[in-house]
Amino acid sequence: MDFPLLNLANVEELHREWQGRVAEAHHGVVYYPDEVAFTRPEKPMNEAVVALGSTSGAHLANQTPYDMQDHAGDLTVRFIPGDTPMDDIVFTHDHTDHADADKDPNCLFPLGRLRDLADQGVIGAVSPIHASASGFMPDPGPFLRDTVPEVIDRFRAAEVDVVLFTPG
Amino acid sequence: MGLFQNAIEAAGFATASVSVQPMITLGLGVPRAGYVRFPIGNPMGEPGDVAMQTAILTDLLRLVWQAPSPRTVVKFPYRWRRRLPRR
Numbered sequence: 001m002d003f004p005l006l007n008l009a010n011v012e013e014l015h016r017e018w019q020g021r022v023a024e025a026h027h028g029v030v031y032y033p034d035e036v037a038f039t040r041p042e043k044p045m046n047e048a049v050v051a052l053g054s055t056s057g058a059h060l061a062n063q064t065p066y067d068m069q070d071h072a073g074d075l076t077v078r079f080i081p082g083d084t085p086m087d088d089i090v091f092t093h094d095h096t097d098h099a100d101a102d103k104d105p106n107c108l109f110p111l112g113r114l115r116d117l118a119d120q121g122v123i124g125a126v127s128p129i130h131a132s133a134s135g136f137m138p139d140p141g142p143f144l145r146d147t148v149p150e151v152i153d154r155f156r157a158a159e160v161d162v163v164l165f166t167p168g
Numbered sequence: 169m170g171l172f173q174n175a176i177e178a179a180g181f182a183t184a185s186v187s188v189q190p191m192i193t194l195g196l197g198v199p200r201a202g203y204v205r206f207p208i209g210n211p212m213g214e215p216g217d218v219a220m221q222t223a224i225l226t227d228l229l230r231l232v233w234q235a236p237s238p239r240t241v242v243k244f245p246y247r248w249r250r251r252l253p254r255r
Contacts, residue, residue, distance in 0.1 A: 003242035018195030
């Protein structure tokens, strides 16, 4: 691997502490499994269909913004077409400074850069569909239960191989 | 993001994420992540910096193919040039 591992000195302890804190916050429900899934890519990079996933609060200018008033957070998804002009991507997020992304959405949702990589033949293709969600989800349970299955269905229909994630 | 990423990976997609909060990423455990010491609103770098944004995206892709096992969290070799806001 070309990259150095981040210092993993306390991972076991961090993991347990994190599970404890999450369980406390969510009344004993732990969303964090001990086993982390691992899917190896089947195709080479230059044949792969790549999508973006994000909790940056990105959405199309003409889509309903995420609800920042609801204390439960907004647990819905916004699907963003792969050919969306970057000027049409905006951000609704009251808890992250997205001033730079407002000027250049690639800072938080690098769809323009992904298209460049497809043009250069680095990846096979940009997915026709990408998925963005709000970064404010005090209890993500309903998101995982009710929203993520739709994202999975749409990504499968689009024959996505790889998904790259950005936070917010 | 990590929960979203884990669910997508479990459904059969290979994933990688960029993290600016490595303690969360390490504590939660995700398939593959690259850490950059950038402000929370700028995981891909500075506005207009095509080279850096492209480099980070390319490194995320390389991580998808190179990571040997889950919970691979690596350090990406990028520096923020403007003054970093205090967190």
